[in-house]
Amino acid sequence: MKKITLLTVFIITSLFSMSSNAQSNEKSLTAIYKGMTVSDNFKFEDSKGNPIVFHDEDQSFKGSITLWDEGLIGKRIKVSYKWVDVHLFNDQGLATGETMKVKRIFNYSLL
Numbered sequence: 001m002k003k004i005t006l007l008t009v010f011i012i013t014s015l016f017s018m019s020s021n022a023q024s025n026e027k028s029l030t031a032i033y034k035g036m037t038v039s040d041n042f043k044f045e046d047s048k049g050n051p052i053v054f055h056d057e058d059q060s061f062k063g064s065i066t067l068w069d070e071g072l073i074g075k076r077i078k079v080s081y082k083w084v085d086v087h088l089f090n091d092q093g094l095a096t097g098e099t100m101k102v103k104r105i106f107n108y109s110l111l
Contacts, residue, residue: 026106028080035073042067042105044079054081055102065110072110080107 031044031052044052057067065072085099 026080026082028078030076030078030111033067033072033075033077035070036068044077053103054079054105055084055086057105061106063108065108067105067108076111078109078111079105081105 029046029052031046034043034045034051037043037053041056042054044054046052081103083101084104086102088096088098088100090096
C-alpha cells in the first residue's frame, strides 16, 4: 500500500512540475493585428514595425473574440504564446517525419 501511495504522490508531483514548466515557457506581447497571411497564419506588427507571425491558435482556447474577424485588423491585441513543435507534411499531405518550431497562440485579448 505504501508503494502505491508513494507512486501516486510521485506522479502528481511530476504532472504539476510539467504543468509549471509549460506555463513558465509562455510569453506575451502587445502588437497591432495585421490579419491573415496567404498560408492562414496570424500576422502582427510590433511597435517598431517588425512583423510577428503566429502559426496557429491552441485548439483549447475559447475567447470572446476571434482573429478570423477582419474587424480586428489594425487593433492592439495582447497575445500569449508558446514555441511548439509541429509536424511537417509533403505536397501529397504525408508526414515527412520532420518537425519545425513555431509560435502558437494560447490566449489573446483586445486592448
